[in-house]
Amino acid sequence: MRLAGEIRSPHVAVTLVVHEHKRLGRGIELAMLAEELKAGDVGLKFLTRDLTGHESARKRGKTTGGAGVTDNDMPSVALHFRNQEMSLRDIAKRLAITTGTKKGRHPSPATVIQMLREHDEQMATAMST
Template identity: 45%
Template structure:
């Protein structure tokens, strides 16, 4: 469930090495935000009595230094207030924030996050900050709405889909002051549902494209994945093969010299592919040389 972590945080953590108060994430003995909530705390939630592991949401920033957070309101309780957070982004350095800032201010938004137009298209640091603040305020019991001038300010539609999915997880509303999506959209509304589905479709599309490229490379006989062999490894493997060693023993004596697996031994399957490729290449070269020798008398005649 998307709000499962809020149910867990409604209780103090009974783990002696944590003892995080209600409203705050669990922490490690070293003082960092844990990657998941302690089982003893999860079991305090009636609906999660059989659940021993609840992952730490991204908004709690697992792995960072732990700090105390305000106690979250009880799940299902009426919001104590309504906070609206604004976000504006200029598409280029030649565009101004003035029009967006004015429209947000006129709509009653007082806290506005401005995205530097020089930021790379794939990065939205101020948007991430706005969402993080919205999650923190929402956890304190206030209703929160993220307000923008127009959905086109986000650029790519997939960015909007991912944003909607993250806001829906935290129960945060989304409002556009103009454009085709103008209006206030509830986290459980149809707009969020459609955008979340679009996000899932985009992830599935990207995954299928990667698998198709890998399969195409396999069919062409190309190596798939990180290359761990080199000429020095091949020379050593050929020498060891001449000594009648098995593939397993050959692999145990070879060492990868570069890349993420530097210092490790290649697998016997990797050694087999390397030697097979060398043998096939050698046979092809010898065949071409033999054909050339056979054709020379014909040419001289």
């Protein structure tokens, strides 16, 4: 990230090229890195495997993780914190799971990413109709 920041300029695009996504980490580490890169205006490309399978499953309504931990109020609270430019980790630390076996615990930053992405997609769909 530091090197990409040093190289990047208004006329130079920087893309991190990785052989496989598992070389960067799994789950939350990869999602957080992708968000950091995006925020730093750095591209990310995988040579042999990408996350299209996960994206395709998500669009079909299939989950790629454990049981749902969000409730109806959580997205609006997360949006409020995102508008204050809080990091995903900080947002996750301020949210609390209200039901189930994880009641009282915090959702993962990956859950926050997914929740915010779904909200953004719903808003984009509503705006286009």
